[in-house]
Amino acid sequence: DGGITQSPKYLFRKEGQNVTLSCEQNLNHDAMYWYRQDPGQGLRLIYYSQIVNDFQKGDIAEGYSVSREKKESFPLTVTSAQKNPTAFYLCASSIGGRPNQPQHFGDGTRLSIL
C-alpha cells in the first residue's frame, strides 16, 4: 500500500542535542511538508519542498533544518537552537503543482525533552 512512513514514533531529546525525524513516502509525490502540532494551535508549517534538491521555509522554520536529496525522503532535523521542541511532528506529501489536491499525512513523531 502507498503511504507515508514517519519514524520513530516517539523520540526524546537531551539538552544541546540535534535529533532527526525521518519521513519516507512511496506515493510518487513531488511535494513534501513538515508541520508542528501543539495542543490548541492547529498545524503550523515548518518547511516544505516542491521538488528534489529544493525547499522553502514555512512559518516557523527557526531551529529546524531539512534536506531533500531524494524524491521519497524529507528528513527534519530539530537543532539545539529550537528551545521548545516538545510537540507532535507531522510529515505530509501531495501531488506537485496541483493546489486542488489534498495533502496525505504520516502518523507523526512525538518529540519530548529529557
Next chain:
Amino acid sequence: AQSVAQPEDQVNVAEGNPLTVKCTYSVSGNPYLFWYVQYPNRGLQFLLKYITGDNLVKGSYGFEAEFNKSQTSFHLKKPSALVSDSALYFCAVRDGRILTGGGNKLTFGTGTQLKVEL
C-alpha cells in the same frame, strides 16, 4: 493572508443525532477548502474537499460539507453521528490561484474536538 476559524473547541452530540462542525475562512482568491480528521496519536486523514461546482460536497464515512460563499463558511455535517466519529476535526484553506514562490500553502484551523456519546 489567508486564515481559517473554527469557533468551537469542542462539540458534543448524542449518537444518532445530526452533527455540525463549523468553519469560516478568509482568502484573497477563490478558496480551495478541505476537511481532515485526526484520531489520537495518528496523522490527519482527508475527508472531503471543495474546489468548485456544487455547494454540497460529499466525502468519506458519510460526512458532507456545505460551501457558502456569501458567509465564507464551509461547515462539516453528518446526518447521524456515531460514537466512532469522536475525533479532532480540522478545516483548511488554500488560495485557488496559481501563486509563485510557494504561495499555495495550506492553512489549518485550530481544530474542533467532536465527542459523540451514547
